[in-house]
Amino acid sequence: MAEMETAAEFRQNRMAAKYGMWFFLYTELLFFGAMFLLYSVYRYRFPLDFHAGAKEENLYTGSINTLVLLTSSMTLAMAVSAIKRGQQKVSERLQMLTMALGVVFLAIKYYEWHWKIAKGLYPNSPVLLKLPKGEILYFGLYYALTGLHALHLIVGIVVVGFMLRYTRKGVINRENTARLENAGLYWHFVDIVWIYLFPLFYLVTK
Amino acid sequence: MTPAHESAAAAGQASYLENPPGRRGVFASWMLSTDHKRIGVMYLMALLSFFWVGVSLGLAMRLNMLHPGALMQAQTYDELFTVHGIVQLFLVIIPGVPVAFGNFFLPIMIGARDVAFPRLNRLSWWVYLTGAGIVVLSLFISGHPPDTGWTFYAPYSIRTPTNVSLAVAGVFVLGFSSILTGLNFVTTIHTMRGPGMTWLRLPLFVWTLYATGWVQMLATPVLAITLLFIIMGRVLGIGFFDPSRGGDPIMYEHLFWTYSHPAVYIMILPAMGIISEVIPTFARKAIFGYKAVVFASLAIAGVGYWVWGHHMFTSGMSNTARVAFSLLTFFVAIPSGVKVFNWVATLYKGSIRLDAPMWWAVSFIFLFSIGGLSGLIQGALAPNLDLHGTYWIVAHIHYIVFGGVGTALFAGLHYWFPKMFGRMYRERPAKLGWLIFFIGFNLLYFPMFVMGAEGMPRRWFDYSAQYHTGQMISVAGSWVLALGLLIIFGNLILALFRGEAAPENPWGGTTLEWHTPSPPPARNFPGEIPVIKHVSYKAGGNG
Numbered sequence: 001m002a003e004m005e006t007a008a009e010f011r012q013n014r015m016a017a018k019y020g021m022w023f024f025l026y027t028e029l030l031f032f033g034a035m036f037l038l039y040s041v042y043r044y045r046f047p048l049d050f051h052a053g054a055k056e057e058n059l060y061t062g063s064i065n066t067l068v069l070l071t072s073s074m075t076l077a078m079a080v081s082a083i084k085r086g087q088q089k090v091s092e093r094l095q096m097l098t099m100a101l102g103v104v105f106l107a108i109k110y111y112e113w114h115w116k117i118a119k120g121l122y123p124n125s126p127v128l129l130k131l132p133k134g135e136i137l138y139f140g141l142y143y144a145l146t147g148l149h150a151l152h153l154i155v156g157i158v159v160v161g162f163m164l165r166y167t168r169k170g171v172i173n174r175e176n177t178a179r180l181e182n183a184g185l186y187w188h189f190v191d192i193v194w195i196y197l198f199p200l201f202y203l204v205t206k
Numbered sequence: 207m208t209p210a211h212e213s214a215a216a217a218g219q220a221s222y223l224e225n226p227p228g229r230r231g232v233f234a235s236w237m238l239s240t241d242h243k244r245i246g247v248m249y250l251m252a253l254l255s256f257f258w259v260g261v262s263l264g265l266a267m268r269l270n271m272l273h274p275g276a277l278m279q280a281q282t283y284d285e286l287f288t289v290h291g292i293v294q295l296f297l298v299i300i301p302g303v304p305v306a307f308g309n310f311f312l313p314i315m316i317g318a319r320d321v322a323f324p325r326l327n328r329l330s331w332w333v334y335l336t337g338a339g340i341v342v343l344s345l346f347i348s349g350h351p352p353d354t355g356w357t358f359y360a361p362y363s364i365r366t367p368t369n370v371s372l373a374v375a376g377v378f379v380l381g382f383s384s385i386l387t388g389l390n391f392v393t394t395i396h397t398m399r400g401p402g403m404t405w406l407r408l409p410l411f412v413w414t415l416y417a418t419g420w421v422q423m424l425a426t427p428v429l430a431i432t433l434l435f436i437i438m439g440r441v442l443g444i445g446f447f448d449p450s451r452g453g454d455p456i457m458y459e460h461l462f463w464t465y466s467h468p469a470v471y472i473m474i475l476p477a478m479g480i481i482s483e484v485i486p487t488f489a490r491k492a493i494f495g496y497k498a499v500v501f502a503s504l505a506i507a508g509v510g511y512w513v514w515g516h517h518m519f520t521s522g523m524s525n526t527a528r529v530a531f532s533l534l535t536f537f538v539a540i541p542s543g544v545k546v547f548n549w550v551a552t553l554y555k556g557s558i559r560l561d562a563p564m565w566w567a568v569s570f571i572f573l574f575s576i577g578g579l580s581g582l583i584q585g586a587l588a589p590n591l592d593l594h595g596t597y598w599i600v601a602h603i604h605y606i607v608f609g610g611v612g613t614a615l616f617a618g619l620h621y622w623f624p625k626m627f628g629r630m631y632r633e634r635p636a637k638l639g640w641l642i643f644f645i646g647f648n649l650l651y652f653p654m655f656v657m658g659a660e661g662m663p664r665r666w667f668d669y670s671a672q673y674h675t676g677q678m679i680s681v682a683g684s685w686v687l688a689l690g691l692l693i694i695f696g697n698l699i700l701a702l703f704r705g706e707a708a709p710e711n712p713w714g715g716t717t718l719e720w721h722t723p724s725p726p727p728a729r730n731f732p733g734e735i736p737v738i739k740h741v742s743y744k745a746g747g748n749g
């Protein structure tokens with residue numbers, strides 16, 4: 001319908017967008033929740049194997065990645081407050097910085113996977129299948145959880161890319177920030193998942 | 207199109223069934239439509255088509271029991287019951303009432319022009335079609351259709367050479383459609399209610415959609431990730447449920463039923479919602495205990511989330527867990543009982559009109575009660591050990607899902623058909639079809655309770671001589687039921703083309719959908735949205 005939306009409809013739509021986003025995050029929480037459940041059950045069953053498996057993790061790259069992702073959440077939050085003050089250019093730059101930090105995270109993650117795979121530690125590999133059962137599970141969980149997390153981050157980078165486009169076109173502006181705020185909520189959620197993944201995989205042994 | 211039509215269309219007065227003026231052809235105009243009514247009708251057509259696929263597979267399974275081995279091999283039988291389950295549950299009954307009737311009537315009933323996210327709604331529909339397409343592909347692509355049973359139990363589902371990965375991927379995609387629909391409906395009910403439509407004035411069908419939406423959002427993601435693990439197990443060799451790699455198949459069962467038990471409430475709650483609409487209308491009386499029915503819906507959704515363990519009493523669980531799950535299972539029966547009580551109490555001293563929808567609603571109460579009470583028997587620990595994995599379970603699930611949700615779907619179909627398509631069907635064949643269906647249904651499934659109690663295992667392709675009589679009655683029943691279905695569908699399809707024009711309010715309903723023409727205009731109401739002054743179900747409605 002090519003009708004102008006009234007002020008009441010505008011408010012209604014904005015509220016709906018917020019509700020919708022929060023509900024979506026609930027579903028994401030349960031999606032990852034089931035994985036965390038498996039982690040806790042299997043770690044309870046094989047505490048020593050999990051301990052041994054976690055020795056493979058590199059605390060330095062893991063810590064740097066945590067820092068990178070937390071900073072990206074900050075820059076995106078700053079992008080939201082910038083657009084609310086009407087500073088379009090600043091907001092655009094901060095969104096670009098957020099995307100760049102996301103890419104840095106993925107690059108570091110790529111090397112972490114790469115080092116493990118070079119050692120023959122990947123699902124179904126002959127090296128892995130000779131290890132104790134708990135370690136097989138540990139690396140299975142590592143790849144599944146960090147893989148799905150990275151997939152979410154890739155989606156996040158694409159989403160912020162669209163937000164950048166909307167900001168440039170002026171669709172996202174001082175009065176209309178709902179889309180950018182929702183993208184931010186999603187980004188922070190992906191960030192929070194990492195906050196839990198970091199200790200569960202990197203700090204088990206340290 | 208005449209000029210009069212065009213101006214009517216421009217003003218949003220034309221029926222939603224008429225193609226809006228523009229470049230698009232009829233097919234594209236429907237597929238690209240964001241109108242919740244069109245999406246609902248498309249879903250309905252898809253569901254009913256898949257329903258017949260499932261019915262045909264079920265008939266073939268019964269046919270095997272005439273003379274096991276004469277018609278098909280055991281492997282074929284395994285594939286039949288698996289695909290029958292996948293189609294009827296994931297393609298028909300779980301999306302079922304919400305996507306068809308919920309889409310069509312939710313916005314109208316709350317006095318809105320559309321759902322909160324119309325484009326997301328269209329996306330759900332496309333995602334549903336994609337998922338359904340993948341499931342269908344798993345049947346015809348090289349290799350065999352899945353043979354795991356609809357539950358995809360590990361570790362067999364990880365090892366079988368049949369097309370499990372594809373079927374599971376299809377169900378995974380369907381899950382997203384379900385999540386998006388639930389999210390859309392809950393947001394719609396929160397933010398789009400029309401003037402005067404406070405929470406406790408909402409029609410009961412809307413309340414059940416609300417509770418269902420929450421269950422869809424909270425349970426389906428767990429299924430999604432669990433199915434993803436099955437695919438990872440098959441493709442990447444990640445053995446979360448494979449004992450040879452440290453995994454635990456019981457964890458699969460827990461995660462699967464964490465979704466699939468609440469899924470029963472995704473199916474039954476909106477079905478109960480339809481019954482709560484039909485009974486007051488045909489009893490000419492406000493529903494008895496409106497608030498009790500509302501809270502019963504929410505309680506079913508809330509408690510239903512915590513009873514999944516009763517599917518696993520024989521799988522290996524601590525006694526404490528078994529007692530807790532059994533007790534919670536009894537608790538969930540209370541709100542269901544409250545609803546049955548309220549429906550019956552609504553009939554008391556009502557001025558009852560026995561049109562076709564009412565016959566379906568009354569038979570719902572009968573069949574659902576049998577299904578529900580048999581559920582209590584198997585939910586108790588001691589009998590469960592005996593009944594688990596027998597025909598008793600098959601009878602129970604069909605009394606709930608087909609006798610409950612299925613008859614409610616037919617109740618809704620006969621109740622809202624005039625509104626959706628603007629045509630009346632013929633009353634006598636509708637009632638005849640109902641009667642034959644009802645007799646056939648009980649002939650088909652009741653003997654399964656008896657055979658199950660005597661020990662006939664489910665999913666077996668052959669049986670010993672003692673079950674012969676029961677099996678024969680059941681096979682005959684399947685034919686009677688199919689005949690009933692043919693009459694019902696024939697009658698409705700005929701009405702689609704030749705039925706008389708339906709009036710605005712053929713049954714004397716009081717909710718908002720009866721205050722707009724049949725079929726409704728594209729913008730749902732011809733003029734302003736009616737202002738709601740009191741709770742639904744008052745005589746004379748809110749017009």
